[in-house]
Amino acid sequence: MILRGFWKLTWIELKVFIREPLGLLATIGVPLIIFLLLGRSIGPRMDQAQRLTTFVQVTLPVFASMMMAFSAATSLISIISIYREGGILKRLKATPLSPQTILTAHVFLKLSLTAFTLGLLFLAGKRFYPIELETNLLSFTLALLLATTSILSLGFVIASAVPTARFAQPVAGAILYPLLAISGLFVPLDAFAPIWQNVAMLSPVTHAVSLLQGIWSGEPWSQQLLEVGALLANFTLCTAVSAKIFRWE
Amino acid sequence: MPSVVSVQGLRKVYGSTVAVDDVSFEVLEGEIFGLIGPNGAGKTTTMECTEGLRQPDRGTIRVLSKDPAKDADELQNRIGVQLQQAHLQKRIKVWEAVDLWASLYPQTVDGDALLERLGLDTKRDAWFMTLSGGQKQRLFIALALIHDPELVFLDELTTGLDPQARRTIWSLITDIRDQGKTVLLTTHLMEEAERLCDRVAIIEHGRVIEIDTPAALVRRHCPQRSVAFSTDWDGSTDTFQTIQGLDSVQRADRTYTLAGQGDDFVTEVIQCISQQSIRVTDFRTILPTLEDVFLELTGHGIRD
Ligand SMILES: Nc1ncnc2c1ncn2[C@@H]1O[C@H](COP(=O)(O)OP(=O)(O)OP(=O)(O)O)[C@@H](O)[C@H]1O
Ligand SMILES: [Mg+2]
Numbered sequence: 215m216i217l218r219g220f221w222k223l224t225w226i227e228l229k230v231f232i233r234e235p236l237g238l239l240a241t242i243g244v245p246l247i248i249f250l251l252l253g254r255s256i257g258p259r260m261d262q263a264q265r266l267t268t269f270v271q272v273t274l275p276v277f278a279s280m281m282m283a284f285s286a287a288t289s290l291i292s293i294i295s296i297y298r299e300g301g302i303l304k305r306l307k308a309t310p311l312s313p314q315t316i317l318t319a320h321v322f323l324k325l326s327l328t329a330f331t332l333g334l335l336f337l338a339g340k341r342f343y344p345i346e347l348e349t350n351l352l353s354f355t356l357a358l359l360l361a362t363t364s365i366l367s368l369g370f371v372i373a374s375a376v377p378t379a380r381f382a383q384p385v386a387g388a389i390l391y392p393l394l395a396i397s398g399l400f401v402p403l404d405a406f407a408p409i410w411q412n413v414a415m416l417s418p419v420t421h422a423v424s425l426l427q428g429i430w431s432g433e434p435w436s437q438q439l440l441e442v443g444a445l446l447a448n449f450t451l452c453t454a455v456s457a458k459i460f461r462w463e
Numbered sequence: 464m465p466s467v468v469s470v471q472g473l474r475k476v477y478g479s480t481v482a483v484d485d486v487s488f489e490v491l492e493g494e495i496f497g498l499i500g501p502n503g504a505g506k507t508t509t510m511e512c513t514e515g516l517r518q519p520d521r522g523t524i525r526v527l528s529k530d531p532a533k534d535a536d537e538l539q540n541r542i543g544v545q546l547q548q549a550h551l552q553k554r555i556k557v558w559e560a561v562d563l564w565a566s567l568y569p570q571t572v573d574g575d576a577l578l579e580r581l582g583l584d585t586k587r588d589a590w591f592m593t594l595s596g597g598q599k600q601r602l603f604i605a606l607a608l609i610h611d612p613e614l615v616f617l618d619e620l621t622t623g624l625d626p627q628a629r630r631t632i633w634s635l636i637t638d639i640r641d642q643g644k645t646v647l648l649t650t651h652l653m654e655e656a657e658r659l660c661d662r663v664a665i666i667e668h669g670r671v672i673e674i675d676t677p678a679a680l681v682r683r684h685c686p687q688r689s690v691a692f693s694t695d696w697d698g699s700t701d702t703f704q705t706i707q708g709l710d711s712v713q714r715a716d717r718t719y720t721l722a723g724q725g726d727d728f729v730t731e732v733i734q735c736i737s738q739q740s741i742r743v744t745d746f747r748t749i750l751p752t753l754e755d756v757f758l759e760l761t762g763h764g765i766r767d
Contacts, residue, residue, distance in 0.1 A: 219567040226552075226559050233554040233590075300550035308516060308544040310536065310567050 219311050224319045231323070241285045242331045249278035249335055250342050257344025270345060273399060275335075276426045279354075280394060282331050283362040283422065286324040287369035288386045293320060294370075295379035304463050313462065321366055328362050329355055349430050357429040357438075361422035364445040365390070367452035368418055374460040393419040399427075418448040466525075467492050467614055467645045468513060473522035474669075475508050482508040484669035486522075490614075495636065495646040497660035499653070499753070501761075505669040506649040507547050510618050513647070514544050527614060540568055543607035545600075547618035547649075553592040557583060557602055560591065561609060568610035577605050581635065597628035604635065615639060617648040621655060633659055653754040663753070667761055677753050684759045685751035689722045690732045693745040702739060706731045718745075 231237055256270055294317075297303045306316050332355055339347050372389060376382045396403075396410050397420040403411055414420045425441035435442075468490035475483040483505040490496040498506045511517040513524055515531030515538060524531055529538050551560055561574040578584050581601040586594060594602065600620050607615055617636070621629045636659060640646055650656050656663050657677045664674045673680060687710060700712040700719070708725035721732055729748050736743060758764055 219563070222563050222566040226555060226563055229559070230552045230554045297552075301546060301548045302550050302552065304516065305546055305549040305551070308514060308539070308546065309564065310539045 219309075220315050220319055223311070223316065224323050227319060227323050228326075231327075237289060241282075241289060241327055242334065244285065245278040245281040245331060246335055246338060248281060249274060250338060253339075253343050272427055272430055275339075275347075275349075275430055276399060276423060278335060279332065279358050279361075279426055280399070280419070280423060282328045283358065283365045284390050284394070286328050286362050287365045287390065288383050290320060290324055290366055291369045291373040291376070291382045291386045292379060294373040295376060295382040298461065298463060299379045301463065307462055317370075321363070324366060325359055325362060328358060332358055349432065353435070354426070354429050357425050360442065360445055361418075361425060364418045364449045364452075365422060367449045367456070370456035370460070371452050374456045390419065393417045394423070396420070397423040399423045418445055421445050421448070465492050466490065467527060468496075468647060469523075469525040470509070470513060471523040473509060473512060473524065474520050475505075475512055475517065476520050481669055483512070483519075486666065486669065486671050488664045488671060488674055490645060490647050491662075492645055493640065493643055494661040495640050495648065495659055497656045497663040498647070498649040498666055499651070499656050499663050499757075500666035501651075501763075504666045506666055507618055509666070510616055510647070510649060511546075514542065514616055515539075516544075540570075540610060541613050543610065543612035543615040545603045545607045545615075545617045545620055547622075549603060551591045551602075554590045556588055556590060557594070558587045560602065561605060564606045564609045570611065571609050572611050574605075574609060577608060581605050582631065597624045597632075600624065600628075600632065601635075604632070608639070612644070614645045614647065617646060619649055619651065622651060629655070653752060653757065657753045665757065665760060672760055673756075680753065680756045681751050685755045686724045687722055687751065688724070688728060689720055689749040690729055691718055691720045691745075691747045691749060692736070692743045693718045694741050694743050696739075696741040698739070698741070703732075703735060706735050 231241075253270055253274055256266055256274075259266055261267075294303075303313075303316070307313060333351075336347065336351055368389075369386060372386050373382060376385050393414075395401075396406055396414045397417065398414065403414055403420075406414065421441045421444040425438050425445065428438050428441070429435075466489045468488075470489075471487045473483055473486040474481075486505065486509050488496075488498075498509060500506055508517065512519045513526060513531060515526075515535040518532055526538055527541055531538055555563075557578065558574070561578065565571045565574050575584070575587075578587060581604060583598060583601055583605065586598055589598075591599070591602070604617070604620065607617070621632050624632070633655070636646060636648070640661075648660070650659075660677060662674065662676050663680070664671050665680075666672070673684075675683070694717060700714055703709060703712050703719075703721055706721070706723065706728075708723040708728045708731065710722045710724065712722075713720045723732075754764070
């Protein structure tokens with residue numbers, strides 16, 4: 215019964231999501247456009263500097279992937295706060311659906327969309343990207359899903375803590391993007407003051423970036439144990455915290 | 464008749480606000496029971512504790528002989544809930560909502576038939592955000608009824624609707640009761656309570672101040688009734704002093720208003736008018752309503 219409800223809810227949420235053109239554009243369009251446009255505009259100049267080559271080979275795909283994870287997290291945060299303020303969560307709570315089932319349906323949907331967008335990005339990349347994509351798609355998908363799950367759990371903590379829907383998205387952006395800036399994706403970690411390096415080491419974004427860079431460059435999973443462990447630890451911690459502080463209304 | 468809902472000594476506090484101070488009442492099987500009272504009286508809080516959505520601070524609640532705080536899972540299949548402030552996903556279609564709700568319960572009624580009964584069949588494919596207030600309310604009623612519950616909670620379901628939509632919903636609710644179900648509702652509208660409810664509890668400041676049938680409450684607290692008539696006749700108001708049960712006579716221009724008590728009061732007035740051969744151009748009896756009872760009991764109107 216509950217399983218049937220779970221699938222039906224996920225399916226309906228997917229349809230509801232697709233009916234909103236802006237959300238669709240932000241989730242699927244933006245990462246794809248950034249990836250292809252930037253890649254193609256820098257591609258021809260790649261030979262001039264090693265820096266640009268690395269950028270196109272690793273940084274850009276990882277950046278596009280992080281954009282997917284972030285858009286999943288911000289949209290989850292705003293959905294939760296809108297649902298909470300509108301009383302949708304409360305109305306669903308008065309049915310046999312358990313709160314956990316409702317949230318799981320949303321996380322599941324976000325992860326599916328992320329995997330789908332990544333697939334699109336790969337397909338489009340094979341055709342339009344300036345260099346050959348040699349990454350193992352399956353491995354990278356797994357890495358991205360792990361990274362996204364961990365960042366979503368951080369999103370849950372933010373969603374539990376923000377008072378209103380109007381602030382949810384800006385607050386999420388104000389936390390996630392700075393974390394991305396110090397994650398070592400664009401500027402190497404040791405360029406930062408020690409205090410920021412410490413913050414970066416505690417941030418799931420840093421570990422997500424590092425994991426994605428490694429897997430994208432073809433490193434084996436055995437070299438990613440620290441990153442995987444950190445992401446799982448972050449997930450466990452954030453889930454425990456949000457279970458404590460989550461509000462239904 | 465067996466009691467379907469029993470609330471004893473309920474208390475619920477939010478921070479420093481005492482939302483419900485001490486509320487007790489019983490709802491019997493097959494009746495429409497109304498909680499009435501002004502804004503902030505504690506009606507919604509009482510409902511939500513009874514539905515198992517909130518944890519009371521004190522008191523005992525039994526719904527269909529179960530404790531809603533503990534047996535929520537079992538009760539959810541047997542009660543239908545409509546919340547005062549609820550929304551659905553903006554872009555969910557009417558039939559999708561009904562379909563989703565139907566998938567959550569082991570036993571359901573036919574969704575399409577239900578939509579038709581609620582006059583929503585033409586809106587099957589409409590997005591939730593495009594429905595009018597009355598249509599949204601009717602959809603929420605459909606969702607509350609989809610699993611054929613024994614007990615239905617309705618919190619202010621006609622607030623903000625036009626008189627026409629309100630009447631439609633009233634007859635729907637009477638239908639629900641006539642199918643043998645029990646209804647617990649809240650309302651601000653005294654007319655609604657009077658027409659719809661078999662019994663009402665008047666709540667103020669988190670306490671129940673009276674419980675009875677609307678008619679009994681009116682008889683007990685506002686036994687006085689008035690007769691007003693217009694006439695060209697120009698006699699003294701003393702003429703009416705012989706009427707039994709008369710409390711007061713007032714005259715404004717050509718209209719006399721006689722207030723009095725007793726079941727025979729109106730008859731007495733008519734007899735007096737005909738004995739005096741007074742030619743009457745307009746004649747009205749003014750019976751007290753639940754609104755007057757409310758005023759009498761609380762010293763202010765329900766909207767003040
Ligand atoms: N979630 C909440 N947090 C804090 N205070 C609350 C909350 N819900 C209700 N209250 C307060 O509790 C009191 C009772 O509120 P309640 O909603 O039960 O009243 P009500 O009788 O349903 O009013 P209305 O007719 O306006 O719907 C009010 O003073 C209200 O401000
Ligand atoms: Mg209320």
